[in-house]
Amino acid sequence: MNDLFAVVMLLGIYSLLSASFFVAMDAVDVAFTEAAVGAGISTLLMLVVITMTGRKENTKRHKPFLALIVVIFTGGLLLYGTFDIPHFGSADSPIHNHVTPRYINDSINEIGIPNIVTSVLASYRAFDTFGEVVVIFTAGIGIMALLSVAHHSEDNHKIAAVNDSMHERYLVIRIVSKILIPFILLFALYVQFHGDFGPGGGFQAGVIFAAGIILYSMLFGLSITRKVISQPFIQIISAVGVLLYGSVGLVSLLQGGNFFDYNVLLTDPVAGQHLGILLIELGVGCTVTSVMIMIFFNFAERRELQQHNNIHNKDLES
Amino acid sequence: MLHLPILQVVIPLMAAPLCLLLKRPQLVWLFALFVSTVAFIISLLLLQQVSTTGVISYELGGWQAPWGIEYRIDQLNALLLIIISATSTVVLIAAQTSIEKEIPKNKHTLFYILYLLSLTGMLGIVSTGDAFNVFVFLEISSLSAYSLIALGKKRQALWASFQYLIMGTIGATFILIGIGLMYQMTGTLNMEDLSQRLPQVAQTKTVFTAFTFIIVGICLKLALFPLHLWLPNAYAYAPSIVTAFFAATATKVAIYLLIRFTFTVFGLSFSFTTLPLQGLFLVLGLMGIIVASSAAIYQKNIKHLFAYSSIAQVGFIIIGLSTNSVMGLTATLLHLFNHAIMKGAIFLALGAVVYQIGNSQLVNFSGLGRKMPLTMAAIVIGGLSLIGVPLTAGFISKWYLLTALIENNWWPVAILILLGSLLTVIYVWRIVEVIYFKEPLAENTSVTEAPILFLISIWTLIIANFYFGIDTRFSVQLTQSAAQSLFGLSP
Numbered sequence: 001m002n003d004l005f006a007v008v009m010l011l012g013i014y015s016l017l018s019a020s021f022f023v024a025m026d027a028v029d030v031a032f033t034e035a036a037v038g039a040g041i042s043t044l045l046m047l048v049v050i051t052m053t054g055r056k057e058n059t060k061r062h063k064p065f066l067a068l069i070v071v072i073f074t075g076g077l078l079l080y081g082t083f084d085i086p087h088f089g090s091a092d093s094p095i096h097n098h099v100t101p102r103y104i105n106d107s108i109n110e111i112g113i114p115n116i117v118t119s120v121l122a123s124y125r126a127f128d129t130f131g132e133v134v135v136i137f138t139a140g141i142g143i144m145a146l147l148s149v150a151h152h153s154e155d156n157h158k159i160a161a162v163n164d165s166m167h168e169r170y171l172v173i174r175i176v177s178k179i180l181i182p183f184i185l186l187f188a189l190y191v192q193f194h195g196d197f198g199p200g201g202g203f204q205a206g207v208i209f210a211a212g213i214i215l216y217s218m219l220f221g222l223s224i225t226r227k228v229i230s231q232p233f234i235q236i237i238s239a240v241g242v243l244l245y246g247s248v249g250l251v252s253l254l255q256g257g258n259f260f261d262y263n264v265l266l267t268d269p270v271a272g273q274h275l276g277i278l279l280i281e282l283g284v285g286c287t288v289t290s291v292m293i294m295i296f297f298n299f300a301e302r303r304e305l306q307q308h309n310n311i312h313n314k315d316l317e318s
Numbered sequence: 319m320l321h322l323p324i325l326q327v328v329i330p331l332m333a334a335p336l337c338l339l340l341k342r343p344q345l346v347w348l349f350a351l352f353v354s355t356v357a358f359i360i361s362l363l364l365l366q367q368v369s370t371t372g373v374i375s376y377e378l379g380g381w382q383a384p385w386g387i388e389y390r391i392d393q394l395n396a397l398l399l400i401i402i403s404a405t406s407t408v409v410l411i412a413a414q415t416s417i418e419k420e421i422p423k424n425k426h427t428l429f430y431i432l433y434l435l436s437l438t439g440m441l442g443i444v445s446t447g448d449a450f451n452v453f454v455f456l457e458i459s460s461l462s463a464y465s466l467i468a469l470g471k472k473r474q475a476l477w478a479s480f481q482y483l484i485m486g487t488i489g490a491t492f493i494l495i496g497i498g499l500m501y502q503m504t505g506t507l508n509m510e511d512l513s514q515r516l517p518q519v520a521q522t523k524t525v526f527t528a529f530t531f532i533i534v535g536i537c538l539k540l541a542l543f544p545l546h547l548w549l550p551n552a553y554a555y556a557p558s559i560v561t562a563f564f565a566a567t568a569t570k571v572a573i574y575l576l577i578r579f580t581f582t583v584f585g586l587s588f589s590f591t592t593l594p595l596q597g598l599f600l601v602l603g604l605m606g607i608i609v610a611s612s613a614a615i616y617q618k619n620i621k622h623l624f625a626y627s628s629i630a631q632v633g634f635i636i637i638g639l640s641t642n643s644v645m646g647l648t649a650t651l652l653h654l655f656n657h658a659i660m661k662g663a664i665f666l667a668l669g670a671v672v673y674q675i676g677n678s679q680l681v682n683f684s685g686l687g688r689k690m691p692l693t694m695a696a697i698v699i700g701g702l703s704l705i706g707v708p709l710t711a712g713f714i715s716k717w718y719l720l721t722a723l724i725e726n727n728w729w730p731v732a733i734l735i736l737l738g739s740l741l742t743v744i745y746v747w748r749i750v751e752v753i754y755f756k757e758p759l760a761e762n763t764s765v766t767e768a769p770i771l772f773l774i775s776i777w778t779l780i781i782a783n784f785y786f787g788i789d790t791r792f793s794v795q796l797t798q799s800a801a802q803s804l805f806g807l808s809p
Contacts, residue, residue, distance in 0.1 A: 084523040126378070
């Protein structure tokens with residue numbers, strides 16, 4: 001298939017289907033993340049890229065036979081590997097009998113929140129989650145390092161004019177989104193602070209919040225969004241998120257515990273766990289939101305640059 | 319002292335976002351240099367602690383492993399931590415000067431952030447005792463590596479970085495699949511715990527698959543022949559400082575992972591019997607040495623030349639592993655250490671040349687021996703160390719490798735290794751010839767010696783090359799006892 005738009009849509013559908021698959025397997029937290037990230041934000045970002053690259057893929061110059069052989073071989077090996085995997089849901093499989101029982105039986109006393117997945121992510125394995133946040137931060141910085149362009153303030157009004165004329169055509173979408181966006185943002189906040197009790201948490205919340213803002217700027221133009229959220233501001237927030245997460249660990253060091261030992265944060269260990277999880281989820285939310293917006297900004301600014309050059313060329317021609 | 323293992327990783331990690339708040343490039347450079355030095359000091363303290371009190375285990379979040387994540391430092395980890403943090407510090411000394419001419423001014427701060435993140439990633443991979451945590455930090459180091467390479471001045475850097483991104487992502491995914499399958503069969507992610515629980519399920523197809531995926535994934539990362547195709551361009555087109563840093567560290571970290579998974583997690587009896595790993599490593603290592611060294615001889619760009627030489631050196635390192643003996647493993651670890659100092663020095667010197675003349679084509683090196691005597695001497699000494707001339711560090715590791723091969727009675731292999739060293743002589747001689755016996759090009763007549771910061775960092779590494787070639791107490795003792803403990807013998 002060489003229609004990139006269709007490819008992106010199919011990818012989105014694929015993510016949504018796998019999300020429902022995860023729900024069927026009782027992994028709602030994973031499903032939620034997959035839906036928000038795979039079907040939501042990455043589809044949006046890829047659409048932005050398509051507006052720059054064009055909709056059709058160039059015709060291929062080579063036939064990827066070697067790649068096909070590698071894929072078939074790898075797939076075969078994977079299938080071979082599944083023969084000895086314990087049956088799904090069988091009670092005596094090792095994953096249910098070694099580490100998990102403690103999470104299920106004791107996490108409510110040790111951490112004190114009903115969502116076990118959040119307990120594992122945010123406390124037992126908090127350092128992994130910290131690493132993931134840093135991965136996202138790295139991605140944001142990397143994209144900024146590669147794509148950021150120096151500003152062209154002249155001609156900006158021209159682009160704005162072009163954008164506005166385009167937006168007139170999508171009146172229905174604009175009005176519907178304008179009604180929806182406040183609810184999207186509100187929902188993001190709900191997901192952020194409700195992660196202790198139901199599926200959710202900083203990652204999903206951050207992605208949803210960012211999706212709301214990205215949707216707004218896609219429909220109403222980047223210049224309006226920039227009035228509220230400037231690049232330097234969003235960069236600082238992304239750094240603050242990581243620092244907030246990390247300083248929770250540092251504070252527990254200073255209180256005499258190990259890194260990320262929330263028990264020592266307050267006199268009551270369970271309250272300490274609550275506080276720790278709340279703070280790190282906030283850090284995750286900050287970094288994820290701002291990195292997503294940052295990525296979008298950098299893509300969109302490239303696009304502006306392209307438009308700017310197009311206008312410039314047209315001016316030269318006429 | 320108690321918290322050193324975590325501080326080793328968290329200090330550079332937290333420093334990275336702080337750089338974003340500092341903004342001014344000059345300041346950020348000094349800050350990064352300071353942070354890297356601190357990391358180096360911590361790694362030395364850790365080594366001292368390990369050698370006096372034995373393995374250090376640190377429970378993150380206060381949760382006991384396998385429920386929580388454990389940091390586990392033994393002599394092998396300590397050695398790698400020193401290699402990484404030491405080369406990072408030395409390379410950073412020259413960084414500000416070098417990137418002035420290679421990276422646009424507005425990206426300097428971002429460059430240092432990515433550099434620190436990459437450092438964090440590598441330190442994290444080495445420190446952790448948890449298989450999934452390895453993957454997380456692998457992602458940090460890889461993502462920052464892709465962006466750092468893409469920052470290269472030429473347009474080809476983007477393509478090189480993209481190739482590396484695809485290959486690296488496949489490698490990382492393979493490793494993740496392997497870890498997932500292992501978790502399915504054992505219910506744990508902690509390496510120590512895995513090593514105890516895997517033998518019970520060792521005969522299953524799933525564990526076999528997991529092992530295969532992990533080994534192939536890691537071999538992609540360490541550029542073992544024939545999975546090396548991403549490496550030459552990535553090294554040649556990346557900014558010089560990045561090449562120097564990665565040539566000295568990145569493949570080393572992958573080799574560490576290979577050793578950790580084959581020796582500790584899966585255990586020797588499993589690793590060397592389920593797959594014909596011994597033979598595979600031996601053949602691929604030898605082919606790597608011969609093919610990559612021959613390719614190096616024909617390169618026109620010196621960065622490409624030494625990139626191929628790095629692939630050949632990976633061959634030497636892997637052959638040490640394939641001997642399955644304490645002596646061979648000692649040779650492998652020694653060469654990890656020694657190769658880091660020589661390649662670091664060589665690529666830094668190339669960075670100095672790029673700083674002065676703008677590119678690293680072999681033709682442009684004509685007669686530079688008189689224009690930049692100290693830098694050129696460094697390249698030659700680094701080259702001699704690569705060949706394995708006595709009194710240089712390279713001699714020691716080659717010597718140990720040959721001894722290990724002879725112990726195993728693998729005479730043909732030993733001869734092929736010597737042949738590989740002969741090929742090294744050829745490509746190093748090509749450079750020497752151009753540097754000292756040709757007249758300088760017309761446009762290079764006004765070239766002068768490299769700036770002082772460059773010379774400091776290059777010559778620190780060159781002196782280390784001599785030091786560890788003469789006084790081998792530190793390096794040999796450390797690697798020997800690390801090798802012994804990996805084989806389960808008490809040092």
